[in-house]
Structure formats: structure tokens, C-alpha cells
Amino acid sequence: MNLVALDKPESSEPTATNSDLAQTIVQILGISFQNNPDDTSETATEYDIITATTGIIIDAKERLILTDFRPVDWQNIAGERRIDTLYIVTNRDPRKPQIEYQAELIAANFERDLAILKLTKKIDGSAIESYAPFSEAKIAATVPRDSGQxxxxxxxxxxxxxxxxxxxxxxxxxxxxxxxxxxxxxxxxxxxxxxxxxxxxxxxxxxxxxxxxxxxxxxxxxxxxxxxxxxxxxxxxxxxxxxxxxxxxASNNVVPVLNESYRREFTYRPSNQARDKDQIYVSSPHFATLALTNKFGRELAQYGDQFNNISEIFYEYLVSKTRNQIELSEIWLFDNVVIEALSQSRIYSSDGASWHGQSLRAVTANTAMGLTNDDDSNALPKGNWELQILINGTLVATSQFTVGSTVTETSQTSPPVSNRSELKLEPEITNFVWGTSSNIDGEVTGNIEAGIKKILLGFNYRHFDESMIFGWKV
Missing domain, CATH: 2.40.10 (Thrombin, subunit H)
Known part of the structure; x- marks a missing residue:
């Protein structure tokens, strides 16, 4: 399916204004009707907004919209219908967006979390006029490549x-x-x-x-x-x-005509870290042997967790935005022993998510561990290394790598990092909330009354690993 056509080189195109670009953007609302799901017009019945995302018009003639798959997936994880229709909000006047159309999911690439929608009718259920104006995006012929662009x-x-x-x-x-x-x-x-x-x-x-x-x-x-x-x-x-x-x-991974259950072909791959809603997001550190740094940031290559005779390891992790100041700590361990001289803490806040990381050098590591630096074999000590990331004294992410040998079972665990930080790593299930519905953020709401057909229980859980199982009895 060649649904995305490249445009001519952008050097020949005039610069588009933000207002021009806004008219190619739509908001997509996943709708669930409370009464009659067969009547999908805006005024026919009350509805709940289950999901919301952004899309871009890529073909005005065929009325095709490109977006991410998960918000327009009409099934939940169990394969049950959760969305009755998709409402499309246009930006003909960027200052006054309005719900104008309905759309259907016609194709998806699960691996890359992408989907194609097609506008099918107006919001009141009537046909879309052949002369209806749509602005489509101009597709870049090549990706931007210059640092700082x-x-x-x-x-x-x-x-x-x-x-x-x-x-x-x-x-x-x-x-x-x-x-x-x-x-x-x-x-x-x-x-x-x-x-x-x-x-x-x-x-x-x-x-x-x-x-x-x-x-x-x-x-x-x-x-x-x-x-x-x-x-x-x-x-x-x-x-x-x-x-x-x-x-x-253009690949063979496209699944067309999604009008039947396709859950057998697709499963969600959520983040590998479960968090409370208000918990600051930190990704697991990654380690690499190549790095290129400029004033705009750093690029890494040759990632791994097993290295031999290496003099410097570069590492990087991601921290989400946090307008409140936090204490961000990096704790280094070698064979399960904290190396205080390598570890550090700093106060951090940011209006946007940002990359963090430096490098672990053999000279610095050997000095911190009281070892002799040999000019003929300047390499990191052989053994199991671990980097723990803490926020306000609580462990939120950790990764390990090994120099010169295989990772032992003991190095896979995360022992307490030091006496200065009391970590709460036991599995926790908290904040039980009963209700009748859930909003777009997954929060359970609604009052429980006699005669209702469904009751929802919401709760937070954290510090569970893949070997743990929790369940419930009714």
C-alpha cells in the first residue's frame, strides 16, 4: 500500500505559515455512545470521549489521514469494542476547531504504531460534498539531517x-x-x-x-x-x-480492512516501567562505545551490555519534564558494591523531557576504586557494573553491563545503593477507587448505584517485575 507519496524537493516550495500547516492537522476523537451505538450522529445520543490524538491529512482527494494506531484502535486489550466511531476535528480556522466528520480505520502497521483513516461522512451522518475543501500536507522528499535544524x-x-x-x-x-x-x-x-x-x-x-x-x-x-x-x-x-x-x-506488515477482530495479530507493548500517574518518568540507561557530541546534544552508537578491554563507556537515559525541583542521583556499583566517588546527585527541573548521561572512563573508575592506572592496558576493571537512577532517594531505573565476563545472577538484582537512601522496592498496590467508567487518563470515576451493570476498580501498582503475579477474587 503506497499511501504516502513524496513531494518535490522542498527547496522549490514557498515557506508555509503556521496557519497553513494547521489546516492539514486534525484532532481525532475515539467516541463511545452511551445509548444506541448504531446511531453515530453527533446529536443523536450522548457519548464519551475514550481517546484523543492528532492526525495529518496526507491525501485530500481520497480523504486519507495519517495518525498513530493505539488511540484509534477500536478494541481494548481483551479484544472487546471500546470505540463506536471516530470524530474528526478540523482546523479550517485554527482559532476555532470544530467537529465536522466521521472516519473509519482502514489500515495499520502495528509494528510502527501507525494507522490510516478515511473520512466517510459528515458529523450528522450525511454524505461529504465532492467539493469539500481539504488541505493536504506536503511530504518531505528527504529527512532533515543537520544538527541544530x-x-x-x-x-x-x-x-x-x-x-x-x-x-x-x-x-x-x-x-x-x-x-x-x-x-x-x-x-x-x-x-x-x-x-x-x-x-x-x-x-x-x-x-x-x-x-x-x-x-x-x-x-x-x-x-x-x-x-x-x-x-x-x-x-x-x-x-x-x-x-x-x-x-x-509500502511493506508487507500493513493490515488492511480492519472490520473484524485483529487482536490475534497485535498485542500492546507497554513501557517496561509501571508508574503512578504523578511519578516522574525515567528510562532505563543504555550503554554504548561510540559517541559524538555537539552543542545541540549527543549521538551514540554500538550499544551493548557486554564489553571487553574498553577504556570508556558512554551512557544515556531520559527524564520527563518536571517543573518542580527534584534530586536526580546516579549511583554506580561494581560487583554489588557502591562506588561513592563515581556517584553523584544534582537538583534538576525542566519544562520538557531531556536526555541525561556522560561517560564512565577507566582512569576515573580506577582512581575511584583505589586501583593503579596502567598506561599499557587502560581499561575498565573487569566485572559487573550497574548504574542506578534515583529521584529524591527512590530508585526509578537501573541497568547493568559487564566487562570481560558474563553477567552473574547476583548482578541482576538491585541491592540498596547506600545508607543515605532508603529505597522502597517491595511490590505495592495502592489507591483503590471504585466507579462506573474511566476517562482518557485511565482514572476510574462515577458513583456506584443500585441496578448498574458494571463496576470498575482502579488502583496503582509499582515495583512488580516479570516473575511476579497478582490477582484477585470476587
Whole structure:
């Protein structure tokens, strides 16, 4: 399915204004009707907004919209219908968005979390006029590549009919599907998949927009805001490139005509860290042997957790925005022993998600551990290394790597980091709430009364690993 057509080189295009770009953007609302689900007109019955996201018109003639899959997925995890129809909010006047159309999900690429919608009728159920005006996005012929290049992000926030939001973000560089820097790998003898620009790495995440489309300075569509693939529910600090989107719908992984159950072909891959709603998001650190740094950020390549005779390891992790000041700590352990001289803490706050990380050098590590630095074999000590990330004294993320040997079972555990931090790592289930419905944030609401057909129980859980199971009895 070649649904995304490239435009001519943007050097020949006039610069589009934000108002021009806004008219190519739509808000998509997943609707569940409270009474008669067969009557989908806006005024026919009361409805709940189950999901909300941002889409972009990619074909005005065929009335096709590109968006992310999960918010328009009409099934829940159990394979049950949760959405009756999709309402489309247009921005013909960017100051006054309005619900105008209904749409259907016609194709999806589950692996890349992308979907194509088609406008099918007006909000009142009548046919769309053949002359109805739609503005389609101009697709960038090539992805932006220059560090520091400015990208414009447009998108909707929440579920209210509010004017479209606009932010400017700067590019660090291009990354492949393994999050390795394309620039660092260009000189290596690697396959084309290693050099394919899957993502654009941003200097920081947006302040307001959580789901949006990225445009170049000329106004051509460059991709969608995306979280790290290992942190699906994490903050958006990357852009899934237009190359990735084009490839997604030209591949054999496209599932068309989604009018029957497709849950057998797709399962959610949520973040590997369960968090309370208000808990600050921190990704697990990643370790690499190559790094390239400029004033806009840092690119890494050759990730791993097993190294031999290495003199420097680069590491990086992501912290979500937090306007309140927090104490962010990095605690280093070697063979389960805290190395105080390598560990550090600092006060941190930010209006957007940001990357953190430095490097662990052999000279520094040997000095901190009281070992002799040998000029002939300047390498990190052999053994099991662990980096723990703490926020206000509580462990939130950890990763390990090994130098010169295999990881032992004892190194997989996370012992207390030091006497100065009392960690609460036991599994917890808290904040039980009974209700009758849930909102877009997953919060359970509603009063329980006699005669209702369904009761929901909401709760928070944390510090469970893959080996643990919890259940309940009714």
C-alpha cells in the first residue's frame, strides 16, 4: 500500500505559515455512545470521549489521514469494542476547531504504531460534498539531517476543542531502529537496515504537545512525535521519520480492512516501567562505545551490555519534564558494591523531557576504586557494573553491563545503593477507587448505584517485575 507519496524537493516550495500547516492537522476523537451505538450522529445520543490524538491529512482527494494506531484502535486489550466511531476535528480556522466528520480505520502497521483513516461522512451522518475543501500536507522528499535544524511541531492537547498548539524543537541527529546514530555508523561496513533513518532525535521534548506532526522550516511534513520504542508510554523526544512512515505502508506488515477482530495479530507493548500517574518518568540507561557530541546534544552508537578491554563507556537515559525541583542521583556499583566517588546527585527541573548521561572512563573508575592506572592496558576493571537512577532517594531505573565476563545472577538484582537512601522496592498496590467508567487518563470515576451493570476498580501498582503475579477474587 503506497499511501504516502513524496513531494518535490522542498527547496522549490514557498515557506508555509503556521496557519497553513494547521489546516492539514486534525484532532481525532475515539467516541463511545452511551445509548444506541448504531446511531453515530453527533446529536443523536450522548457519548464519551475514550481517546484523543492528532492526525495529518496526507491525501485530500481520497480523504486519507495519517495518525498513530493505539488511540484509534477500536478494541481494548481483551479484544472487546471500546470505540463506536471516530470524530474528526478540523482546523479550517485554527482559532476555532470544530467537529465536522466521521472516519473509519482502514489500515495499520502495528509494528510502527501507525494507522490510516478515511473520512466517510459528515458529523450528522450525511454524505461529504465532492467539493469539500481539504488541505493536504506536503511530504518531505528527504529527512532533515543537520544538527541544530529547527522543526515545527503542531498538535492538539487533551480532548477539549481548543486551538492547535505550536512548538519549535531542534534536531540532534538521525537514528536507526536500534537508536544508534546514523552519522556514527556511516563509515562502518553495515547493512542498509543499520543506516535507515527510523527516528529523528530531538534536543528535548515538547513542553505542551504530547502528540503532533513535525514540519521542516519550509513546511514539509517530516514525521510524527514518538517515544522511545522501549518506552512506549514515555515522553516524546523523537520523531518517527517520514522515511519510516513511507516504508511502513509500502511493506508487507500493513493490515488492511480492519472490520473484524485483529487482536490475534497485535498485542500492546507497554513501557517496561509501571508508574503512578504523578511519578516522574525515567528510562532505563543504555550503554554504548561510540559517541559524538555537539552543542545541540549527543549521538551514540554500538550499544551493548557486554564489553571487553574498553577504556570508556558512554551512557544515556531520559527524564520527563518536571517543573518542580527534584534530586536526580546516579549511583554506580561494581560487583554489588557502591562506588561513592563515581556517584553523584544534582537538583534538576525542566519544562520538557531531556536526555541525561556522560561517560564512565577507566582512569576515573580506577582512581575511584583505589586501583593503579596502567598506561599499557587502560581499561575498565573487569566485572559487573550497574548504574542506578534515583529521584529524591527512590530508585526509578537501573541497568547493568559487564566487562570481560558474563553477567552473574547476583548482578541482576538491585541491592540498596547506600545508607543515605532508603529505597522502597517491595511490590505495592495502592489507591483503590471504585466507579462506573474511566476517562482518557485511565482514572476510574462515577458513583456506584443500585441496578448498574458494571463496576470498575482502579488502583496503582509499582515495583512488580516479570516473575511476579497478582490477582484477585470476587
Amino acid at each position: 529547527e522543526l515545527r511541531i503542531l498538535g492538539h492537547t487533551g480532548i477539549a476543542l481548543e486551538p492547535i498548539k505550536f512548538e519549535k524543537l531542534q534536531l540532534i541527529g538521525l537514528m536507526n531502529s536500534s537508536l544508534e546514530s546514523i552519522k556514527l555508523l556511516l563509515e562502518d561496513d553495515l547493512g542498509s537496515a543499520d543506516k535507515f533513518p527510523e527516528y529523528l532525535k530531538l534536543m528535548s521534548g515538547p513542553n505542551l504537545i504530547e502528540k503532533g506532526a513535525a514540519f521542516t522550516s519550509k513546511g514539509t511534513f517530516a514525521g510524527f512525535l514518538s517515544a522511545m520504542p522501549t518506552e512506549r508510554d514515555g515522553p516524546k523526544v523523537m520523531i518517527r521519520s517520514v522515511d519510516s512512515i513511507t516504508d511502513a505502508f
